[in-house]
Amino acid sequence: MTDSSLPKAFPKSLPRRGVNVAPEALIRLLVLLAGVALLVVGLLFPLFAMLVKSVQDRSGDFIGLANFIRYFQTPALVNSIANSLSVALMATVSVVSLAFLCAYGITRTCMPGKRLFRMLAILPILAPSLLPAISLVYLFGNQGFLRDVLAGHSIYGPIGIVMGMSFWIFPHALMLLTTALTNSDARLYEAAEALGTPKWRTFLTITLPGVRYGLISCLFVVFTLAITDFGVPKIIGGQFSVLATDVYRQVVGQQNFQMGAVVSVILLLPAVLSFIVDRWIQRRQVAQLSARAVPWQPTPSPLRDWTFALLCYAVAGIILLVIGTAVYASLIQFWPYNLSFTLQHYTFQGLGGGGWGAWFNSLKLAFSVALIGTLVIFFNAWLIEKSEGYRPLRQGLHFMAMLPMAVPGMVLGLAYIFFFNQAGNPLNWLYGTMAILVLNTLVHFYTVCHLTSVTALKQLDPEFEAVGASLKVPFWTTFSRVTLPVSLPAVLDISVYLFVNAMTTVSAVVFLYNSDTRLASVAVLHLDEAGYFASAAAMAVLIFLTSLVVKLLHAALTHVLLNNAQRWRQAG
Amino acid sequence: MQTTMTSLLTADSPTVMTQTTPHLCIEAVTKCFGSFTALDNISLTIKEGEFVCFLGPSGCGKTTLLRTIAGLARQTSGTLNQRGNDISTLPPQARDFGIVFQSYALFPNLTVFNNVAYGLRNRRVDRARINARVAELLALVNLSGSEQKYPAALSGGQQQRVALARALATEPGLLLLDEPLSALDARVRGHLRSQIKALQARLGVTTIMVTHDQEEALTMADRIVVMNHGVIEQVGTPAEIYHQPASAFVASFIGTMNFLDVAVHSAEQVTLAAVRLTCLPHCLPVGGAARLAVRPEAVALTRQVGGLAGEVTDIEFLGAFQRVTLQLAGANQTLLADVPSRDSTTLGLHMGQTLGIHLPAEAARLYPAGSNTL
Incomplete structure (x- = not known):
């Protein structure tokens, strides 16, 4: 407030339109399409392939409901x-x-x-x-x-x-x-x-x-x-x-x-x-729900308590x-x-099933799903909830995000075989890789994460994005500087949910692993089938302990983050 | 502080000065949500440097119109022109405006400094200039020294001013205020009202404010746009809106208004309770019914009973004046009259009293029968 020449010169140098707008709208559309494509390829196409398979005979000819009648x-x-x-x-x-x-x-x-x-x-x-x-x-x-x-x-x-x-x-x-x-x-x-x-x-x-x-x-x-x-x-x-x-x-x-x-x-x-x-x-x-409800507090009653x-x-x-x-x-x-x-059962030596290698694979899968899944699912929820335009696309994405809840793991896993193992499918190379396990697990547990994201996003001020736009800030900046940090507790919940489920799931992935990508949960199954009950128990305990450690780390991390965030969450 | 004002004034110099050049031309804008028409063929011109209020009951389309101007909602048809550029199809990022929302939408995880600097960061302006600019803006809204606080640590009024500083930071040509005061308590509201108005006058930035509070609109605006059911009922200065409401709706929405059912006798006379009254020239059909609108403070009461008269049925004490309810003699209609405390003594005002009533022609307005009021 002392140097009047500074502010005078200042605005002239401000570019009036800092952002190139056309690319921003284009990027928004592209990521939305990518989200839709993910669920179309990862959910709809496989399910469709499975439905088709159920009305075909072994040579692939249409035979109507004959399979069902035989069933x-x-x-x-x-x-x-x-x-x-x-x-x-x-x-x-x-x-x-x-x-x-x-x-x-x-x-x-x-x-x-x-x-x-x-x-x-x-x-x-x-x-x-x-x-x-x-x-x-x-x-x-x-x-x-x-x-x-x-x-x-x-x-x-x-x-x-x-x-x-x-x-x-x-x-x-x-x-x-x-x-x-x-x-x-x-x-x-x-x-x-x-x-x-x-x-x-x-x-x-x-x-x-x-x-x-x-x-x-x-x-x-x-x-x-x-x-x-x-x-x-x-x-x-x-x-x-x-x-x-x-x-x-x-x-x-x-x-x-x-x-x-x-x-x-x-x-x-x-x-x-x-x-x-x-x-x-x-x-x-x-x-x-009534916003004016007063929470009920129990009073002590020894017999009941x-x-x-x-x-x-x-x-x-x-x-x-x-x-x-x-x-x-x-x-x-x-x-x-x-x-x-x-401790010999924890060596898994000389047994089929993968042993510690399977455990490492599970860890790799769980971390990948937790990292990729959290970002993809939360960002997609943000696109659905907080962006303007492309209404049919956003509604379609939301609908597809709700579907995985209705698809049992066994069904999804089998559907993946039918779709990705088809001769002539350009995505055939995915079959038998870690990538297909990641995709499958991500889609399998999509819905709960999606709902958690939507709930968290609905609690934010609906005008954050509008303010960002009025200040000519690209949407990804507002997303990374405001939306994501404010929603961090929910984001962490999602990632630990995905980690634990990726670690423990067996139903979908049992169809999709190959010798290089054996998973710990599948190993439990195979060890049990082969009669190595103690080793199966050891592997199951290993999975349990891994999840437990990650869960405890998550609790500690959340605690620290919330403590740091106290500065702005409950300031004053 | 004086330097700040001047510098900001010069900074924005193209926006100030000429009150006559249009800043924003809204042309036949219609907005439909499904079968519901939120804005029906709205046309409006807003001049450079003007403070305009969109006023109307909730659901009248005022916020939709504001969001259309900002590009946050896309009009179904019609065009928008800002300083000669067609902005009808531009996304918000490409339009030139700053906005303050009812909720303020301050970023809770960023300090006051980072909130205000939010739009500056992106322009690759160097750090020193950003610091200077933020300091200048915070001084402007009397919040110097709060840079490192988080929004949650501020009172509602302070948050509101931070939001204002953030909106002004990027030197927008147009400032949009969406019910900026409605979340505050009455005392803070009155104070901020004059602050915002003074700031706007100082910076000369063209401003549009949406409000449902008529007092806010009357005290702050250069011009008021009264809206109802998606159409503009009237555009005018606060005095015009108050004294010459263009429709029965405007008359009833702003201030208190008596509506009396009358019969049209001639181009300058109406009949009320068998008494002939003079009114301003009008062009309603002779012999038909009409509604005569007159404000309570314009009604004159006398002790001489001749012509129009009424019986006092209620007296409400309102401090500086008393609001008297009268039952008109010879008609089943009531009339409110505001009697200054001094006059009530002269009149010897009491319940059941019969008083003469004078409705000044220049203060009364005539509307077609059956026209909608609030």
């Missing part, structure tokens, strides 16, 4: 539908009711040790679904130390499948229900109390209606996870076949790709159905028992004959 005339195959439905329903009922009680304990009581329980309850997510199955064999198998609990029933079959599924689906259900039960409005409870309403009636008229959408949504998510799961029935299913294992058996065992495609189409139906119901519910739920505490501790105890069993099994010589301690 329904083969009792061994049709039985799987009933099998799948029954175990999925049993798992759904047991998981959702247990998770509801635990979530209620966390949100609506003053039980002690909530934080510890929540941490322990997340553990199953970090392990491949093969791990509980292996543990259950050790616990309840022919030489299991809890065998007598089953009173003569075999663990190999529906009982084992339901137990194994319940174990690894439980955290998903718990998270959904905890979120649903957290959204409470204290004013309603106060009104009920003021009117002298008994507790049970308050529960039926306020609590349950309040969580009904979350509960229904949870039921469908759990059902989908259960019916499409491959790992648990593969290990512990015995002669009890379900749809997911049928796909594997048809393709890998009998090389009958057409029938594999038919089973896939049938497996796709319940998943698509529950996807549609879930979307419909999500849309209804929006109107229910300790009842829920004991229940939750029991659940946590079972989780620790299952994981502990796998760890124990991997550390002893030969169950149950030689119980001396050894």
Whole structure:
């Protein structure tokens, strides 16, 4: 404010239009097209190839629904539908009711040790679904130390499948229900109390209606996870076949790709159905939220609090028992004959399956998916949510981003074989590389990351981009200087979600690896098939520990970042 | 401070001076969202250096018009011309404007300095100049010394001024303000109103402000554009808008207005409650119905009852004056009259009293029967 000559000269040198605008619009269009292309090639084309395959014979001629007719005339195959439905329903009922009680304990009581329980309850997510199955064999198998609990029933079959599924689906259900039960409005409870309403009636008229959408949504998510799961029935299913294992058996065992495609189409139906119901519910739920709600705070009530505490501790105890069993099994010589301690199962020497190489491959895959996937998915969500123009393209991209949730891993993996292994496909070179595993895993887990991104982006001021544009700043600068830093917690959540899933998934990638790209989760499967149970347990534990370490690093990193961000997040 | 003003004034010199050259010409702009017409054939010229307010109830299209000018929404048809350049199809990046949003949209992870410098960084201006420019702008909005604070540490009024400094940083020819004061409490609002107005007058930057607050528009604007249902109802100075509202809607939207149902007697006379009243010349059909609009403060009450009269049914105390509700004798209509406190003593104002009513012809306006009010 002293030198008046400076500002006078200043504006003259300002270029009025700093940015060349045409390239910016062009770049925007190109990245949008790239996002669309990714999902068209990575999702739509393969699914289409699979549908085509299901109506062809072995020589590739169109034969209408003949494959389907043959399927329904083969009792061994049709039985799987009933099998799948029954175990999925049993798992759904047991998981959702247990998770509801635990979530209620966390949100609506003053039980002690909530934080510890929540941490322990997340553990199953970090392990491949093969791990509980292996543990259950050790616990309840022919030489299991809890065998007598089953009173003569075999663990190999529906009982084992339901137990194994319940174990690894439980955290998903718990998270959904905890979120649903957290959204409470204290004013309603106060009104009920003021009117002298008994507790049970308050529960039926306020609590349950309040969580009904979350509960229904949870039921469908759990059902989908259960019916499409491959790992648990593969290990512990015995002669009890379900749809997911049928796909594997048809393709890998009998090389009958057409029938594999038919089973896939049938497996796709319940998943698509529950996807549609879930979307419909999500849309209804929006109107229910009230911005003025006052969160409800529980008051201590010893009997209730300790009842829920004991229940939750029991659940946590079972989780620790299952994981502990796998760890124990991997550390002893030969169950149950030689119980001396050894690390030899972690050497994986002389066994098929890849050993440490497979673990390194999994690590490579998980880091690649976490890095590439996070950037691609978040940026695509940003394009959909925060940019103007190309409306049909953006809506199409959003629709495709929602689809992967409805596509079971087995189906996606098989679809990739059909599409990328086709003679004459210019992308054929991808087949058998690490790149196809990255693409497949990224697409497989796309939807949850997309929804997380959209939620985070919706919380930002809608005018950031407009301000950037008015200041002639290119959109990528505003994206990297403002949008990305502000959304960092969500971005980190996405990356760790992708990492853990890439580490633990087995269903889609089981069709896509080759000898150079064996993965740890697939190795668990093969070691188990070959009868090396202790080594299979060791590999599963290795995966679990890797995920755990990354998860802890993520927690630490988030903590540090949020602490740094405190400066601007809660300044003043 | 004086130097700052002058330097900024010279800096923007082409924009100031000539009040008559058009800065922005809006020509037959229509904007449809599906079957809903948000802007219906809008034409408007905004002069260089002018402060224009778009005023109207929510949903009238004023924000849509502002966003169309900024290029944030694309018009369905029509053209926009800024300083002789056709900008109708240009994206926001290529247009010359700065904007302050209702939410301010300050970047929460950047300091005040980095927020204000945001648009300067990109122009590859060297660091020293950026520093000088930011310091100058912050001085202009009285926020010197807040450079290293984060937006969350500032009050609403301070955030608003940072947003203003950021919008002005790149020397835009046109400043767009989208309800810039509506998120603030009343006291801060009144203070900022005069600050923004003074700043605008000093810099001479052509400014368009969207508001639903008539008081804001009346006090700040050189010209007001009153909008309703996607069309412009009237364009005029605050005095014109207040005293000569062009439509019944404008009359009812700005200030308080009495509407009385009358019968047209001749080109200069109407009949109300069997009393013949003189009014300004009009061209409504003789013998038809019409609506006579008159502001409460223009109504004169007398103790002599002859001609139009009414009975006092309510008295509302409003400090400097009292608002009296009268039931017109011989007609089932009510009339509001503002009586200064001094006159109320002379009148001996009390409930149930019958008073004579005088409606001055020059203060009354006549609108067709059935015309829409607010």
